[in-house]
Amino acid sequence: xxxxxxxxxxxxxxxxxxxxxxxxxxxxxxxxxxxxxxxxxxxxxxxxxxxxxxxxxxxxxxxxxxxxxxxxxxxxxxx
Amino acid sequence: xxxxxxxxxxxxxxxxxxxxxxxxxxxxxxxxxxxxxxxxxxxxxxxxxxxxxxxxxxxxxxxxxxxxxxxxxxxxxxxxxxxxxxxxxxxxxxxxxxxxxxxxxxxxxxxxxxxxxxxxxxxxxxxxxxxxxxxxxxxxxxxxxxxxxxxxxxxxxxxxxxxxxxxxxxxxxxxxxxxxxxxxxxxxxxxxxxxxxxxxxxxxxxxxxxxxxxxxxxxxxxxxxxxxxxxxxxxxxxxxxxxxxxxxxxxxxxxxxxxxxxxxxxxxxxxxxxxxxxxxxxxxxxxxxxxxxxxxxxxxxxxxxxxxxxxxxxxxxxxxxxxxxxxxxxxxxxxxxxxxxxxxxxxxxxxxxxxxxxxxxxxxxxxxxxxxxxxxxxxxxxxxxxxxxxxxxx
Numbered sequence: 001x002x003x004x005x006x007x008x009x010x011x012x013x014x015x016x017x018x019x020x021x022x023x024x025x026x027x028x029x030x031x032x033x034x035x036x037x038x039x040x041x042x043x044x045x046x047x048x049x050x051x052x053x054x055x056x057x058x059x060x061x062x063x064x065x066x067x068x069x070x071x072x073x074x075x076x077x078x079x
Numbered sequence: 080x081x082x083x084x085x086x087x088x089x090x091x092x093x094x095x096x097x098x099x100x101x102x103x104x105x106x107x108x109x110x111x112x113x114x115x116x117x118x119x120x121x122x123x124x125x126x127x128x129x130x131x132x133x134x135x136x137x138x139x140x141x142x143x144x145x146x147x148x149x150x151x152x153x154x155x156x157x158x159x160x161x162x163x164x165x166x167x168x169x170x171x172x173x174x175x176x177x178x179x180x181x182x183x184x185x186x187x188x189x190x191x192x193x194x195x196x197x198x199x200x201x202x203x204x205x206x207x208x209x210x211x212x213x214x215x216x217x218x219x220x221x222x223x224x225x226x227x228x229x230x231x232x233x234x235x236x237x238x239x240x241x242x243x244x245x246x247x248x249x250x251x252x253x254x255x256x257x258x259x260x261x262x263x264x265x266x267x268x269x270x271x272x273x274x275x276x277x278x279x280x281x282x283x284x285x286x287x288x289x290x291x292x293x294x295x296x297x298x299x300x301x302x303x304x305x306x307x308x309x310x311x312x313x314x315x316x317x318x319x320x321x322x323x324x325x326x327x328x329x330x331x332x333x334x335x336x337x338x339x340x341x342x343x344x345x346x347x348x349x350x351x352x353x354x355x356x357x358x359x360x361x362x363x364x365x366x367x368x369x370x371x372x373x374x375x376x377x378x379x380x381x382x383x384x385x386x387x388x389x390x391x392x393x394x395x396x397x398x399x400x401x402x403x404x405x406x407x408x409x410x411x412x413x414x415x416x417x418x419x420x421x422x423x424x425x426x427x428x429x430x431x432x433x434x435x436x437x438x439x440x441x442x443x444x445x446x447x448x449x450x451x452x453x454x455x456x457x458x459x460x461x462x463x464x465x466x467x468x469x470x471x472x473x
Contacts, residue, residue, distance in 0.1 A: 016135070018134045018135035039199045040135070042199040043199055046195070046196060046199075050196075
């Protein structure tokens, strides 16, 4: 896992979801731990698409519940 | 107020306006200079964060909703703890437009970046019922939560309908008022191109040289309660909502009915509702937008109903500009403050009353008075007329 990529991911999460950086761990669950509802996640994914210059079709987001899952999805697309 | 006989009082209110945030700052602003050289007057250095749990929540609210929640905070704080069941409390709110700033931003985003970049929050932020919905959610008001969108008459209609819910026995307390923040580049252009805005950038209601309005913004929120219940809980009772009325010109989409006949009928209905006669009215807080047509029609309505000399007439729009759907809310707040301070604020910028205006326009300096029943008027594009009568409580 690239720390540089994860830092950028964390920064986006902090600014979009109004959470402390310390809470953005791979294990953190969006709904339960970061208090992000479904609309928050849509907005967050949009911001990630902008930040990383990638496209994440809605279909690929199915089943994504943790920061680690979301990060891996984005990281794989940046290669 | 007619209905089941319940009388309705104000027990708290809050204000956000360009001339002051908080009701006493607003009052100071009303006694200060009017607007000159501006198409719009806006709240400077607005910081929504004190009114939200975190920046995310603030960002999800359009500026108009931020104003509404800030004014609601001041109103609810003043009213204190309301001991009624949630189902017996409601929110009847007014706005002319809603979250237009968000819509305009997102249209630009869509054009520049495509449909996939349009915010998922666009809809809940732009919808005109967002302010009232936000207040109902924040304060857990589970009675009627409805929004009135009668353009510039919206807040006055909201206050009247809110009071009626209490008078009729449906609610024990209703939060009401209005908010607006719609002076986007596109909206300003629209108003300018229909020649509604002052070409000289000066709001001077009823003046001989008035030439249009200055686009304002702001919010005011009121807590209304059944008088006997407010008294029983030891609330500080600020004023009575003595009567209200609503009617329509059914004449033209933007121009008032000739002679102000609709406005005059509306004021008469409000007097009837309050059980008062024209002689009982001690102040008229006019719509007074500073447009040639509105001010003339309103003045004709006032003189036809009250005769000459009229009760003192003032318009705060020389200072506030015209905040569309929030106008009636800011003006009701001005009336409550004029009760408290025993002064009628002057019509700022106005120096020579128009030859077509035969009213006793308060101008130059605030006028001392013995507070008495006051009628506040607002008229909206679409031919909507609204009047509300507020009375001091001795």
